[in-house]
C-alpha cells in the first residue's frame with residue numbers, strides 16, 4: 001500500500017460537486033451541519049481572539065470548498081488557495097469566476113456572517129474572500145515543497161481541512177505530510193487544521209471515499225513530533241442519537257498549532 005492516496009483513483013472516486021451538494025447546505029440536516037457549525041465556530045473564535053496574526057495565508061487542499069476561509073479573509077489579505085485534482089479545481093474556478101452554475105454557498109456564508117456578528121450581506125462577504133485570494137496553485141502534501149514547482153514565500157498561516165485524512169494512507173505518512181507543510185510556514189507561523197475523528201470513510205454518492213481514522217491522542221503526538229507546538233486542540237463527539245450513515249466518523253477536531 002502506498003503512503004499517499006493515488007491521485008487519479010481519488011479523482012475518479014470523489015465527485016467534488018456531489019460532495020458539496022451532500023455536505024455543504026447548512027440546515028439540510030446532513031452530518032455537514034454539525035461539522036460546519038463546529039469548524040466555522042472555531043475558526044471564528046480563534047481568529048477573532050487575535051492569537052493568529054499576519055498577512056499571508058495558504059490553504060492546503062482547498063478545492064472544491066471555501067467555507068474554511070470565510071473568517072480568515074477578515075484577518076489575512078493575501079490568501080493562496082490550492083487544488084490537488086483537476087476536477088476539484090474546475091469546481092472551485094466556477095465559484096471564483098462567478099459562473100452561474102457555481103455551487104451555492106449562501107447557507108454557509110450566512111451562518112458565518114451571523115457568528116461574526118457582521119452586518120455584511122452574503123454577496124459582499126463572498127466578494128471580500130474572492131478579493132483576498134491572490135493565487136490558485138496545485139498542491140501535493142507528499143512533496144517536501146507541497147506547492148512545487150512553485151516556490152512560495154513562507155506564509156504566516158496555513159489552513160487545512162479534511163485534507164490530510166484524505167491524502168495520507170497511514171500514520172507515518174501523516175507525520176511526513178505535516179513536516180512537508182511546515183516547510184511552507186514562517187517560524188512561529190500558525191497552523192489551523194480541522195477534520196473528522198475516527199472516520200474510515202464518508203460517502204460521496206455511491207462511493208465510500210477513504211479517510212484515515214485519527215483521534216486526539218494521535219493528533220497531539222504527531223503534531224508535536226512534526227515541529228509544531230499545540231496551542232489548542234478541541235474536539236466534538238458525535239451525539240449519541242446521531243443517525244448519519246454516510247460516514248463512520250466519531251466526531252470532529254480543530255487544532256491551532258504554531259511552528260517551533
Ligand SMILES: C[S@@+](CC[C@H](N)C(=O)[O-])C[C@H]1O[C@@H](n2cnc3c(N)ncnc32)[C@H](O)[C@@H]1O
Pocket residue numbers: 004005010060061062063064065068083084085088139140141142160161162163164166167168
Ligand atoms: C474531503 S476533500 C476536502 C476538501 C476541502 N479542504 C474541504 O474541507 O472540504 C479532501 C482533499 O484532500 C485532497 N488531497 C488528496 N490527496 C492529496 C495530496 N496528496 N496532496 C494534497 N491534497 C490532497 C483532495 O484533492 C481533496 O481536495
